[in-house]
Amino acid sequence: xxxxxxxxxxxxxxxxxxxxxxxxxxxxxxxxxxxxxxxxxxxxxxxxxxxxxxxxxxxxxxxxxxxxxxxxxxxxxxxxxxxxxxxxxxxxxxxxxxxxxxxxxxxxxxxxxxxxxxxxxxxxxxxxxxxxxxxxxxxxxxxxxxxxxxxxxxxxxxxxxxxxxxxxxxxxxxxxxxxxxx
Amino acid sequence: xxxxxxxxxxxxxxxxxxxxxxxxxxxxxxxxxxxxxxxxxxxxxxxxxxxxxxxxxxxxxxxxxxxxxxxxxxxxxxxxxxxxxxxxxxxxxxxxxxxxxxxxxxxxxxxxxxxxxxxx
Numbered sequence: 001x002x003x004x005x006x007x008x009x010x011x012x013x014x015x016x017x018x019x020x021x022x023x024x025x026x027x028x029x030x031x032x033x034x035x036x037x038x039x040x041x042x043x044x045x046x047x048x049x050x051x052x053x054x055x056x057x058x059x060x061x062x063x064x065x066x067x068x069x070x071x072x073x074x075x076x077x078x079x080x081x082x083x084x085x086x087x088x089x090x091x092x093x094x095x096x097x098x099x100x101x102x103x104x105x106x107x108x109x110x111x112x113x114x115x116x117x118x119x120x121x122x123x124x125x126x127x128x129x130x131x132x133x134x135x136x137x138x139x140x141x142x143x144x145x146x147x148x149x150x151x152x153x154x155x156x157x158x159x160x161x162x163x164x165x166x167x168x169x170x171x172x173x174x175x176x177x178x179x180x181x182x
Numbered sequence: 183x184x185x186x187x188x189x190x191x192x193x194x195x196x197x198x199x200x201x202x203x204x205x206x207x208x209x210x211x212x213x214x215x216x217x218x219x220x221x222x223x224x225x226x227x228x229x230x231x232x233x234x235x236x237x238x239x240x241x242x243x244x245x246x247x248x249x250x251x252x253x254x255x256x257x258x259x260x261x262x263x264x265x266x267x268x269x270x271x272x273x274x275x276x277x278x279x280x281x282x283x284x285x286x287x288x289x290x291x292x293x294x295x296x297x298x299x300x301x302x
Binding site for chain 1: 289293296297298301302
């Protein structure tokens with residue numbers, strides 16, 4: 001995104017600089033500026049973004065796979081609870097995930113509509129009472145990521161945040177065991 | 183015979199016809215996509231390995247693209263009978279808008295042909 005924005009910024013700056021160069025100025029006719037600046041370049045940019053979004057959207061679909069991990073997410077005013085099927089572990093406002101593995105988050109709510117979002121990992125999804133939505137996410141690097149509620153849900157909405165800790169695969173089980181011991 | 187005011191009203195409305203059609207296609211395709219997912223039309227194959235969901239989306243998309251083309255052709259056919267300069271400008275603008283709307287429909291809705299339609 002940063003690289004793309006830099007390229008667009010530099011290209012626009014070059015085009016603008018051309019207006020001050022006498023030999024280039026005659027080439028910058030209104031018709032050309034409208035055709036290239038208003039149609040061709042934006043269309044190419046949009047086409048690239050749409051193709052990228054389509055490809056990413058297909059990757060985020062929760063298809064069945066042996067490698068996929070499932071974590072249940074329950075939102076309520078104003079906290080997040082994470083359950084790890086196959087274990088007795090449930091964490092509040094802290095989410096443990098392994099790195100390099102697709103994870104299907106089964107998201108629901110106990111009261112009003114919330115929205116589960118970890119901006120650095122990808123798309124958000126609504127948490128709806130009585131309904132389970134699934135979003136597939138993946139962390140490629142270990143570390144700590146921020147998560148937020150992305151749908152206004154009441155006066156405690158703004159501080160309704162959670163922390164995502166992405167562990168190396170060999171550390172993930174240990175982190176869950178440590179949580180279970182609490 | 184329709185008078186000049188009525189003719190210009192029709193011409194003004196025809197400016198919005200292309201993207202109006204695009205908007206109707208958006209609502210219909212989105213609604214039928216959701217109906218198909220709710221009824222499980224994406225499971226199994228009906229004809230040529232295509233699911234009922236894919237077939238109905240292709241059919242709807244085909245109908246809307248045909249309507250877009252008909253609109254572009256219709257606006258061209260009327261162009262020759264234009265008399266005043268204002269009428270000619272309106273017809274030309276309406277036709278260009280209809281062509282842009284056709285391109286927008288192809289660009290926006292081709293996902294209905296290739297993308298997964300429902301959550302697996």
